[in-house]
Amino acid sequence: MDLQIALLLAQDGIVNGAVYGLMALALVLVFSVTRVIFIPQGEFVAFGALSMAMLQTERTPATLWLLLGLAAATLVVELWRHQRGVAVEWRSALTWCAAFPALAAALVLGLKPSAPALQALTTLVLIAPLGPLLYRLAYRPLADASVLMLLIVSVALHGVLVGLGLYFFGAEGSRTTPFWDARFDLGGIPVSGQSLVVVGVTFVLVVAMFWFFGRSMVGKALRATAINRVGARLSGIPTELSGDLSFALAAVIGAVSGMLIAPLTTVYYDTGFLIGLKGFVAAIVGGLASYPLALAGALLVGQLEAFASFWASAYKEVLVFTLIIPVLWWRSLHSHHVEDDE
Template identity: 45%
Template sequence: MDWTVFSFLAADAIQSGTIYALLALALVLVFAVTRVILVPLGEFLVFAPLTYAFFLPPAVSGLELGGQIPGTAWLSATLLAVWAVLERGHPRRALGLLLAAAGVVALAWVGARGVPPWLGWLLAVLVVLPLGPASYRLFFEPVRNATVLVYLIIAVGLHFAYQGLGLVFFGPEQYRLPAVWGGQTTVGIVPVNNQAFLVYGFAVLAMAGLYFFFTRSLYGKALRACAVNRYGARLLGISPSQAGYVSFGIATLISAVAGMLLAPLINPAYFQGFLLGLKGFVAGILGGLVSYPLAVVGALVVGGFEQWAGYASSAFKDALVFALLLPVLLWRSLRSHEIAEEE
C-alpha cells in the first residue's frame, strides 16, 4: 500500500465514519433514555431521500412518478392516526395528532405537485420525522417495563416491516438525487466531493447541538435524568414517556437529515438502510452504548477498518467489520459477574 492508496482509503474512511458516527449518536441517545436499540434507524435514513425523489421534477430525478404522494406520507399519517385513537381519552391531544396526520399528507401533496428543491428537501424530512415518535408510542411504550431483549425483538421486527414497506413504496431501484453542493475539492492528492463537506459540517453541528442540549437546556437535563434513573426522574415529575418521544424524534431527525446529505453520494435504495444502521450499531457498541465521544471514536474506527478490509478482501469486508463486535462482547462478558436470573 503506497501513500496514494492510503490517502484515498483515509478519505473514504472519514466519510463512512462520519455517517456511522451520526447513526451511533442517535442509537446511543435512544438507548440511554429508553433502553431500545433502534434497529430501524437505517430505514429512517433512506426513507427521507427516497421521499424527496417524489418531490423532484422528472428532469432532475430521472423518474416518472406522476405527482404521486410517497408511501412514507401515508405510513406517517396512519401511525399518527392510530396514536390519536389510543389517546381518545385526551380529546385535545387526539385532535392534535389527527391534525398532524392530515398535515403530513398535505405537505406530501404539496411537494408532489412541484416545489423548489430546497422546499422539497425540507418537506421530505418533515414527512419522515413523525415515524420515530409514533413508532415509540405504538410499539415500545405499551411494554415500557420490558427487558432489553424484548425491545430488541420488537425493533428487529419493525426493521423488517419498514424495509418491506420501503420495497412496496419505492421499488427495488436506486434513485439518483441532485447534490446540494456540486463539484469536487482536491485535498492533498484526493478529490473530495463537496457534498461530503456538508456531511462533515452536519456531524459537527449535531455533536455540538447535542452537547449544548444536554448541558444547557431543561429538556436535555430531563432526558439525562431519565437516562440515569427512570424511576427517580418520574418521582421528580419528569415523564419517561415524553423523554422517549423526544429521544426518538431527535434520533429520527438526525438520521433523516444525514440521509438527505448522504443520498447524492450513494444513490439510495430501500435496502441500504440496514447495513448503514448495523455499522452504526457496531460503532455504538464499541462505545459501550453509553458514551457519545466513544461512539464517535468507534464510528471512525469502523469506517477505517471497513476501508482497510475492503482493500484487503472486498468479499469479506462486511463480515470483518461485524467481527469487531467479538472482542468487545468478550471483554464485556468477562467484566460482568451478574447472573441473569438474579438480575
C-alpha cells in the same frame, strides 16, 4: 498501497464514519432513555433518502401515506386507552397524530417544494413524526417489559418497515442531486463538495446534541430519564414524553443521514439496514451509553470498512461486524453483571 491511495481510503472512511456516527448517537440516545435497541433506525435513513428523491422528481413521497396511516392508527389507540380510563396527554398526542401529518400534507400536496432547502425541510417533517408514532404504537405499551422483549419487538418492527418500504418505494434504487456539487483537489486527492457537506453537517449535529444535553432543560430531563427513570418520574419529568422526544430526535438524525448519503450512493428500500447495523457496532464500542466513545467507534468502523474494501473487498462486511467480538469480550472482562431492573 501508496500514500495517495491510503489518503483516499482514509477520506472515504471519514465520510462513512460520520454517517455511522450519527446512527450510533441515535441508537445510544434511544437505548439510554427507553431501553430499546432500535434496530429499525436504518429505515429512517432509507425513507428519508427515497422521500427526498421523490420530491426532486416532482412525485408525492410515499412516506406521506405511511405517516397518515400511522397517525390514524396511533390516534385510535390513544382513544382506546382513554376509554379504558388511562390518562392520555392529548396535547402531545395531537401534535404527533394531527399537527405534523397536516403540516406534511400541506407541504407535499399544497406547496410542492422545488427548492432543495424546502425539499429537505419537507423530508424532515415527513420523517420526524414517524419515530414518536412508532414508539406509541409498538413500545409504549411495553414500557416495563424486559430489554429482550423490546429487542424482539424491534426485530419484528424492522421486518414490517422493510416490507412497507418495498411496497411504497419499489425495488428500484434512487439517488438525489448533491447539495454542493463542487470538486476540489487537495494535494492530488479529489474531494467532493458533498463529502464536505456530510462531514460538516455531522459536526454541527454532534455539537448541537452535546449542547442540547448539556445546556437545555429538555436535554437535562432526557439525561435524568436515562440515568434513573423512576427517579425522573418522581421528580415530575414526564418520562413517556421523553420517549416521544428521543424517538423524534432519532428519526430526524436518520432522515438527515439519508439525505446526506443519497447523492453519494444509490439508496434502496433496504439500504438502511446495513448502515444501521454498522452504527450499532459503533454504539457497542461506546457500551450503548457513551456518546464520545460511540463517535470514536464510528470512525473506527468507517476506517476499517474503507481499508478492508481495498485489501479484501469480498470480506469487508465480515471484518466490520467481527469487530464487535473483541469489544464484547473486553467489556465482559471489565464489567460486572447487573439485573435488568438495575
